[in-house]
Amino acid sequence: MSDLIRVDVNSGVPVFRQIVEQLRVHIASGRLGAGDEIPSTRMLSQDLGVNPMTVSKAFVLLEEEGLVERRPGLPLIVRPRRRDAADQDRTALLEASLEQAVQMARQLGISTTQATALYRRMLSECDDG
Amino acid sequence: MSDLIRVDVNSGVPVFRQIVEQLRVHIASGRLGAGDEIPSTRMLSQDLGVNPMTVSKAFVLLEEEGLVERRPGLPLIVRPRRRDAADQDRTALLEASLEQAVQMARQLGISTTQATALYRRMLSECDDG
DNA sequence: CGGGGTGTATTGCTTGACATATACACCCCG
């Protein structure tokens, strides 16, 4: 339905961690805004074909990060976030994602110019498709 | 010694996979050239503090990729590689490394310009440090 | 207050990937 989350059981990455990471991105991007309700554990577990407890485990981690609010008996909601903090989150996420690409370019001896050009090209191509 | 490989047992990524990935990069970058002998399983396992079989498993995978040659009773050697193929490998490795950063920028709604600028800055800063 | 919704603690169990320990086959070289 919501198509909010997709998990790959065979990716080697634990499912609960995939859920955490994807929700984290959705919150940072604004697709999930303050006060929005997150689909229930039973809903998600059915959609994804995993155990409800697996989803719950992801929720606990998100709450420890301060991104969502757990209220007994009620669905999880996204916590409000200051504009500047949200911007920092977005940058931090992209930075983390680029970190390994930086080291890779260095180890391969690829110049900053070439690496940057490749990244820009990939971003552009992604627009079309 | 060789400082060719470093593994982090607590990274969550399987050790044998870390070895494969790092050797793959070293071969693509030219740090390991055609005919070069790869440190023995016992050497590497001692350096890294892991089991020889863990190293061996990495070797098998590299052989399946066609990057090294296994010879019974003899050390592994790097297989010769055509120049253009090597160049393709380097680009492919960097592309694979950038792939997730592309999707991340898209999902976060960060523009191509901004994302590219961030990558360039990170690459530059890496030069100093 | 009762029914149906929410999230979760608990327990036990299965599974599979990962790492390990042991033993073996092979090669080179003196």
Add this chain to the structure above:
DNA sequence: CGGGGTGTATATGTCAAGCAATACACCCCG
């Protein structure tokens, strides 16, 4: 041919992930 090097097949151990079932606490709403 024998010792010390190579890689590795086989079996064993181990641990986190996931599944399942149960039970609980809470909330909303009629």
